[in-house]
Amino acid sequence: xxxxxxxxxxxxxxxxxxxxxxxxxxxxxxINPLAPVHILVVPKEHIGSxxxxxxxxxxxxxxxxxxxxxxxxxxxxxxxxxxxVTNCGENGCQSxxxxxxxxxxxxxxxxxxx
Ligand code: AMP
Ligand code: ZN
Numbered sequence: 001x002x003x004x005x006x007x008x009x010x011x012x013x014x015x016x017x018x019x020x021x022x023x024x025x026x027x028x029x030x031i032n033p034l035a036p037v038h039i040l041v042v043p044k045e046h047i048g049s050x051x052x053x054x055x056x057x058x059x060x061x062x063x064x065x066x067x068x069x070x071x072x073x074x075x076x077x078x079x080x081x082x083x084x085v086t087n088c089g090e091n092g093c094q095s096x097x098x099x100x101x102x103x104x105x106x107x108x109x110x111x112x113x114x
Contacts, residue, residue, distance in 0.1 A: 004046055007046050016028035019039055022067065026041075030102065035106050037105045037106040038103070041064050041068050041071065045060060048098065048099065065101075068084055072103060080105070082103055
């Protein structure tokens, strides 16, 4: 996807602070952190959102969650707990249309989900 911000970050065309990478997953610090630890985990393959996950592309989602568990340990937030969120579409307030999972932690988070 030529015009996709996160595809450009994955290709190194836009700088990011990488925290994890493997053959199918890339993770980097959110530019506007909402918690002491705020990391985005994305598939290297362009998938527009959670609404575009199918039987053909869903294997990467388990890879993302494996990576998230490693990242949480590396960042020192696995023990105290953290949150994984993906915003989808307009009502979900998704602003970048490349599937991404926010890892938020490092403080007690609010209880509201909506
Ligand atoms: P969402 O609103 O769920 O689509 O999340 C998009 C996230 O991408 C927001 O938390 C932004 O702060 C973050 N973001 C936007 N541009 C960049 C960037 N260049 N580097 C890192 N994070 C970014
Ligand atoms: Zn993309």
